[in-house]
Amino acid sequence: MSAHPTGRFGGLGVYAVAYLTFIYLPVVLLPMFSVNDAVYVAFPLKGFTLQWYREALAHEAMLSALWNSIKVGLIVSVIATSLGMLAAKALTRYRIAGARAVIGFLSIPLVIPLIILGISLLVVLSQMGIDLSLATIVLGHVVITVPIAMFVLMSRLEGFDKSIEEAALDLGETPWMTFWRVTVPVALPGIVASLLLTFTLSFDEFLLAFFLAGDQLTLPIYIWGQLRFPAKLPSVLALGSMIIVGTFVLVIVAERIRRGGERRT
Amino acid sequence: MNDDAFISMQALGKRFGPVRAVDDVSLDIRRGEFFGLLGPSGCGKTTLLRMLAGFESPSSGEIYIDGQPCATVPPYQRPVNMVFQNYAIFPHLDVFRNIAFGLRKERLGRTELAARVNEALALIKLEGYGTRRADELSGGQRQRVALARALIKRPKVLLLDEPLGALDKKLREQMQIELRQLQKSVGITFVFVTHDQEEALTMSDRLAVMSEGRVLEVGAPDALYERPETRFVADFLGTMNFFPARVRSREGTRLCVDAERLGRIEVAAGEREFAAGDAVVLGIRPENIRMRAGRPEPAPNMVYGELSDAAYLGDRAHLYVRTPGAEQPVLVAMQNLDGAASTATHGERAVALQWSERSVLLLRGD
Amino acid sequence: MATTLPRTPSAEPPAGVLARWRRTLWASESARGYGLLSPTLALLAVAMAAPIVVLVGLSLWTQVDGGYDKTLTLANYETFFDKRIYPLILWRSLNISAAVALVTVLLAYPAAYFIAFKVTRNKMIWLILITLPFWTSYLLRVFSWKIILGYNGVINSGLIWLGVITEPLDFLVYNVSAVVVTLAHAWAAFAILPIYVSLEKIDRSLIEAAHDLGEGPVMTFLRVTLPLSLPGVIAATLLVFIPTVGDYVTPKLVGGNTGIMIGNLIQSAFGRGDNWPLGAAISVVSMLTITLAVCVFLFGVSRLKALLR
Numbered sequence: 001m002s003a004h005p006t007g008r009f010g011g012l013g014v015y016a017v018a019y020l021t022f023i024y025l026p027v028v029l030l031p032m033f034s035v036n037d038a039v040y041v042a043f044p045l046k047g048f049t050l051q052w053y054r055e056a057l058a059h060e061a062m063l064s065a066l067w068n069s070i071k072v073g074l075i076v077s078v079i080a081t082s083l084g085m086l087a088a089k090a091l092t093r094y095r096i097a098g099a100r101a102v103i104g105f106l107s108i109p110l111v112i113p114l115i116i117l118g119i120s121l122l123v124v125l126s127q128m129g130i131d132l133s134l135a136t137i138v139l140g141h142v143v144i145t146v147p148i149a150m151f152v153l154m155s156r157l158e159g160f161d162k163s164i165e166e167a168a169l170d171l172g173e174t175p176w177m178t179f180w181r182v183t184v185p186v187a188l189p190g191i192v193a194s195l196l197l198t199f200t201l202s203f204d205e206f207l208l209a210f211f212l213a214g215d216q217l218t219l220p221i222y223i224w225g226q227l228r229f230p231a232k233l234p235s236v237l238a239l240g241s242m243i244i245v246g247t248f249v250l251v252i253v254a255e256r257i258r259r260g261g262e263r264r265t
Numbered sequence: 266m267n268d269d270a271f272i273s274m275q276a277l278g279k280r281f282g283p284v285r286a287v288d289d290v291s292l293d294i295r296r297g298e299f300f301g302l303l304g305p306s307g308c309g310k311t312t313l314l315r316m317l318a319g320f321e322s323p324s325s326g327e328i329y330i331d332g333q334p335c336a337t338v339p340p341y342q343r344p345v346n347m348v349f350q351n352y353a354i355f356p357h358l359d360v361f362r363n364i365a366f367g368l369r370k371e372r373l374g375r376t377e378l379a380a381r382v383n384e385a386l387a388l389i390k391l392e393g394y395g396t397r398r399a400d401e402l403s404g405g406q407r408q409r410v411a412l413a414r415a416l417i418k419r420p421k422v423l424l425l426d427e428p429l430g431a432l433d434k435k436l437r438e439q440m441q442i443e444l445r446q447l448q449k450s451v452g453i454t455f456v457f458v459t460h461d462q463e464e465a466l467t468m469s470d471r472l473a474v475m476s477e478g479r480v481l482e483v484g485a486p487d488a489l490y491e492r493p494e495t496r497f498v499a500d501f502l503g504t505m506n507f508f509p510a511r512v513r514s515r516e517g518t519r520l521c522v523d524a525e526r527l528g529r530i531e532v533a534a535g536e537r538e539f540a541a542g543d544a545v546v547l548g549i550r551p552e553n554i555r556m557r558a559g560r561p562e563p564a565p566n567m568v569y570g571e572l573s574d575a576a577y578l579g580d581r582a583h584l585y586v587r588t589p590g591a592e593q594p595v596l597v598a599m600q601n602l603d604g605a606a607s608t609a610t611h612g613e614r615a616v617a618l619q620w621s622e623r624s625v626l627l628l629r630g631d
Numbered sequence: 632m633a634t635t636l637p638r639t640p641s642a643e644p645p646a647g648v649l650a651r652w653r654r655t656l657w658a659s660e661s662a663r664g665y666g667l668l669s670p671t672l673a674l675l676a677v678a679m680a681a682p683i684v685v686l687v688g689l690s691l692w693t694q695v696d697g698g699y700d701k702t703l704t705l706a707n708y709e710t711f712f713d714k715r716i717y718p719l720i721l722w723r724s725l726n727i728s729a730a731v732a733l734v735t736v737l738l739a740y741p742a743a744y745f746i747a748f749k750v751t752r753n754k755m756i757w758l759i760l761i762t763l764p765f766w767t768s769y770l771l772r773v774f775s776w777k778i779i780l781g782y783n784g785v786i787n788s789g790l791i792w793l794g795v796i797t798e799p800l801d802f803l804v805y806n807v808s809a810v811v812v813t814l815a816h817a818w819a820a821f822a823i824l825p826i827y828v829s830l831e832k833i834d835r836s837l838i839e840a841a842h843d844l845g846e847g848p849v850m851t852f853l854r855v856t857l858p859l860s861l862p863g864v865i866a867a868t869l870l871v872f873i874p875t876v877g878d879y880v881t882p883k884l885v886g887g888n889t890g891i892m893i894g895n896l897i898q899s900a901f902g903r904g905d906n907w908p909l910g911a912a913i914s915v916v917s918m919l920t921i922t923l924a925v926c927v928f929l930f931g932v933s934r935l936k937a938l939l940r
Contacts (some may be wrong), residue, residue, distance in 0.1 A: 010749070012745045012749055013749065015741050015742065015745065016746070016749075019738065019739075020742075020760065020761060022738075022816070023761060023764055023816070025775075025779070026764075026775030026776055026778075026779060026816065027764040027772065030771065030775055033778070041778045041781075041784065041785065042783050042784065042785065042787075042788030043785065043788040043789040043791075043792045044792050083670055084671070086667050086668065086670055087667070087672075089667055090664040090665070090668040091664075091668075093664075094661070094663060094664030094667070095661065095664070096660070096661050096664040096665065096668075097661045102668065102672070105675065105680075106671065106672070106675060108675075108679065109675070111870065111873045111874060112873070112874070113874050113876055113877025113894070113918075114874065114877070114879075115877045115878075115879050115897055115914075116683070116686070116877055116897075116914050116917070116918060117679065117682075119686065119897065119901055119914060120679075120682035120685065121678065122901065123685055123686055123907065123911065124681065124682040124685050127685065127689075140678075142674065142678070143674070143675065143678045146671060146674065146675065150671070160356070161351055161353060163349045163351060163353040164353045164354070164356070166320055166340070167347075167353035167355070167411075167414075168366070169319075169320075169340045169341050170318060170320075170340050170341070170345075170347045170415075171341075171346065171366055171367030171415070172342075172369075172370055172418065173341055173367075173369070174341055181369075182355060185357045186355075186356060197766075201766075204766075204767060204768035204770075205769075206769060206880060207879060207880065211901075220768055223768075223770060223771070223774075224770060227884070236774075240768070240774070243767065244768075244771065247766050247767045248763060248766075250766075251759075251763060251766045252763075255759055259755075
């Protein structure tokens with residue numbers, strides 16, 4: 001398509017690879033130094049060890065924070081996906097007056113500085129006398145993940161022929177049964193993708209959790225607390241590497257499912 | 266209500282904002298008819314169909330099906346089923362489950378359900394295809410599955426949205442015949458929508474021609490084709506030569522008119538109330554004009570002309586003849602009987618055009 | 632004979648308020664759609680819109696010993712403008728974010744261009760590869776930069792080990808540049824995706840037409856590709872600029888004393904500073920300033936477009 005006679009990896013390709021390196025650099029360093037046999041994160045590398053992983057996994061506090069993050073993540077993903085599904089269905093299947101305004105409004109959490117979201121929720125909750133806890137974290141996370149769920153599901157719902165839902169109605173099913181017999185099965189890849197993505201976002205989210213946490217910590221808050229101890233550094237790296245690998249896997253799985261579904265329609 | 270009317274639409278209207286997609290349509294469809302809704306895109310025919318199905322609710326008017334009013338009845342409660350333009354086969358179910366989909370409420374036993382579905386598969390000649398999935402079927406097969414899925418519910422009315430649009434030409438011709446046979450054998454009222462006038466003429470018992478939300482004319486295909494009452498329908502079905510004319514005089518049921526490019530001729534007035542001085546439009550179909558080479562003896566309903574252009578189509582030729590009075594040539598369609606069209610295409614330029622009086626259509630002028 | 636059928640006398644359609652109401656409700660697709668939307672809209676109204684309104688309200692109260700003086704006053708806003716540090720840091724934050732947006736977009740554009748135009752198969756794989764790191768914890772990524780740029784960090788120890796320098800460089804971290812670099816890395820995905828999407832949408836035959844009419848690759852890019860990709864560039868700029876103004880984690884970890892941003896001041900008002908109304912006021916001013924900056928930006932862009940026409 002271009003006028004260049006150069007091959008695929010011309011100048012631009014070199015740049016792209018360099019860009020990719022820049023992107024991956026910090027992410028790659030974590031695992032690299034997590035197996036380094038030294039307390040300080042510095043070159044040269046001293047030797048291979050798994051002791052930091054053992055140390056990380058032995059911590060009671062860390063395991064409980066991990067468990068909290070998982071709990072919160074699961075609840076958030078289910079709620080956000082459900083709400084996102086309702087919104088996505090409404091916006092893709094109905095002619096709604098002011099649809100663009102609605103989409104804009106529902107996208108605000110994506111562009112607002114998180115700190116403002118966090119403190120305003122904090123203010124409201126404290127004014128209402130509600131104690132901070134994992135539930136308040138769930139609330140905050142749902143607010144920021146609903147737009148993502150909505151967009152993922154909208155793209156999935158727009159991708160398949162809407163007349164199959166009309167066909168189901170025509171053949172005698174009520175809208176409710178149509179939703180369960182037709183919409184959900186066909187949209188399933190999108191639903192799964194949304195669940196995985198919103199879970200990941202909630203699991204990794206720090207700032208809102210930081211503001212809205214009570215006694216129970218989530219994993220990012222725990223890590224934040226560990227950052228001020230240099231001796232704990234390598235085990236934090238180990239923990240971080242495990243999280244990164246876990247996240248990678250989840251995202252790749254989500255993408256595969258989503259695309260597998262698309263191919264079938 | 267007209268006793269004959271199985272489906273009766275009365276003063277039906279649908280507005281989308283300021284646009285009147287369907288404008289005051291009153292139409293009766295008889296039981297067991299194969300009825301066509303024909304018109305250019307945007308004329309409202311699909312909206313009308315969707316109102317019959319229940320996917321659009323009318324802004325005004327009422328719909329009766331077998332005597333029951335149903336404008337406010339949702340689609341899943343109507344005795345009406347639809348075959349969608351893209352067939353809307355459920356991608357996550359195989360053919361068997363697709364066809365059986367609408368039978369869930371009837372709570373049939375497994376053997377009975379299988380019997381019904383296999384019966385339907387036999388009807389559409391796809392026996393043994395039960396375990397196939399949508400992406401393993403051709404377009405024509407998917408259409409048949411959609412048909413079976415709708416017909417298995419034994420609806421009172423079957424609606425078809427552009428049923429043959431997605432098929433290639435040969436398949437289309439075959440399906441036209443198959444659909445008519447199917448309809449006759451199940452005896453259900455079929456209503457279909459199309460923009461293809463050939464399709465409408467072939468399949469319908471009666472059809473309605475629509476434009477800009479309104480029904481212009483309703484009737485049997487031959488009646489609409491040969492004796493249209495409006496210029497739009499005359500033009501939309503087939504091709505038509507139009508000749509603006511002015512009435513010179515009237516004698517009883519005969520009018521003497523001065524027609525552009527045809528000269529002074531006489532036509533039957535029929536039931537129309539035309540008088541001297543009125544502007545009218547004459548219409549003659551290209552296949553109703555005979556072209557003869559040379560200059561034969563003058564006769565009534567004849568005019569001399571020059572062959573200016575010809576298109577040879579194999580089974581016929583389209584011949585363009587210039588006659589005195591205007592730039593636009595007259596289109597003549599000549600059947601290639603024993604090579605006549607081929608001869609005419611390469612023959613003399615001086616020709617004469619002849620037509621019979623009864624083939625002249627008389628329409629109101631602008 | 633072809634004719635339109637005469638209007639048949641009809642029975643009365645069902646009358647009654649209930650029937651008419653059902654007809655309007657069923658007829659109004661919009662109403663049904665909003666019905667579906669209502670839980671989601673309600674949640675965001677309650678958990679996002681309302682709290683922001685409450686925040687504005689809080690900013691009009693003042694902090695006194697043990698509680699709030701609820702008389703409405705603009706005292707906090709006066710404090711904001713009196714104490715030079717607040718406007719200063721806010722201004723600095725805007726500049727930092729603007730720089731971050733600029734750097735991120737400039738760096739991302741060629742990469743997006745590469746994927747959109749030079750990659751023929753498996754574009755998705757490239758996109759996933761590039762965006763994958765951004766699904767991991769933001770905290771960890773910032774922390775990585777702290778390790779990389781630190782006094783005893785990766786760069787320094789690496790350079791020393793290689794013999795390039797003998798003493799560690801101390802200007803790498805705990806300053807504004809470190810914040811810019813870290814933020815630019817953290818938000819790269821948000822820039823690359825909108826730019827990629829708008830480049831991908833460009834009809835290739837437009838580019839071919841430009842070549843056909845005599846323009847070389849560079850001029851074609853400037854006259855055709857770039858203008859057509861502008862919506863994506865603008866979206867990317869805003870998508871990076873707006874959230875980073877209020878960032879907290881990055882300046883805290885790698886900003887040191889000179890790299891403080893407004894987010895840190897807000898957090899401290901809610902934390903140790905214990906002056907929630909003041910914190911609220913700072914937030915409100917920040918939000919308004921960000922909105923103003925965005926409007927100025929968009930206005931500037933439209934003027935630029937008009938000039939170039």
